[in-house]
Amino acid sequence: MDGYESVDTTSRSGTGARVYFSTDRDIDLYELEELCDAVGWSRRPLRKVKKAIQYSFLVVTMWEMRGKKRRLIGFSRATSDHAFNATIWDVVVHPDFQGKGLGKALMNYSIKRLRSQDISNITLFADPHVVNFYRNLGFMPDPEGIKGMFWYPNR
Ligand SMILES: CC(C)(COP(=O)(O)OP(=O)(O)OC[C@H]1O[C@@H](n2cnc3c(N)ncnc32)[C@H](O)[C@@H]1OP(=O)(O)O)[C@@H](O)C(=O)NCCC(=O)NCCS
Known part of the structure; x- marks a missing residue:
């Protein structure tokens, strides 16, 4: 199937259907919202x-395929400086x-795609x-004691 990459055969959905990845950004935002709702994330x-999708460096969607029907079952995206660093979100x-x-x-799959673009720091x-x-x-928490730091408005 064009634009889709099959997940390793050990990673079937468990329902007889196949699972595929895509990096196509043409995503139905309502379908994505439904997926995020299903895990209880606050709406954005x-x-x-x-x-955010438009300006991400990498967008990965995961689909369950049954015949011609597809269902969005997973998502991740990464922002990047296109040279050294990428940060994975969502x-x-x-x-x-x-x-x-x-x-x-x-x-x-997301890491493989970032590595294929020669990104070394994920x-x-x-x-x-x-x-x-x-x-x-x-992934290592706090490598060499490095801490992620956050700034929020109105704090
Ligand atoms: C986190 C999440 C993406 C994991 O997806 P998943 O398909 O259930 O994970 P997998 O089945 O691939 O699990 C892979 C391994 O991680 C382990 N694992 C899965 N969820 C875990 C968790 N919450 N804590 C610790 N280990 C976990 C599994 O036991 C498995 O271990 P194994 O390789 O030794 O068998 C999924 O639970 C999710 O979408 N959660 C809600 C959204 C969320 O919290 N996202 C992360 C925001 S930072």
Whole structure:
């Protein structure tokens, strides 16, 4: 199928359907919102989500395919300086498909795409409950004591 890459055969959806990745940015924002709703994320203005996707360096979607029907079941994106660094954001797998190795496959695919662009420094901000998910994938919290620091308005 053009524009789609099949997930490793060990990472099927568990329902007899196949799972594919795509880096096509032509995403139905309502479908993406539904996916983010399903994991309880707060809603964000769609015009901003659209802009974030437009200006991301890499956008990866994960699809369950049944015949001609496709369903968005995972998403991640990365911003980058296009030379050294990339930061991964918005990693999500639909709850119906969690615990089947698809989050790992989504992350490994995203990392592979960034490495293929010669990006060597890949970072992300992990919610506390998923630190070990990322640790298993080779991400280190606070390497050499380095801390992520945040500035928020009105604090
Ligand atoms: C985090 C998330 C992407 C993981 O996706 P998933 O498809 O369930 O993960 P996988 O099945 O690929 O799990 C891969 C490995 O990580 C482990 N793992 C999965 N979720 C984990 C968690 N929350 N904490 C620790 N380990 C976890 C699995 O046990 C598995 O281990 P194994 O390789 O030893 O078998 C998914 O749970 C999700 O979308 N959560 C809601 C959104 C979210 O919190 N995103 C991260 C924001 S920073």
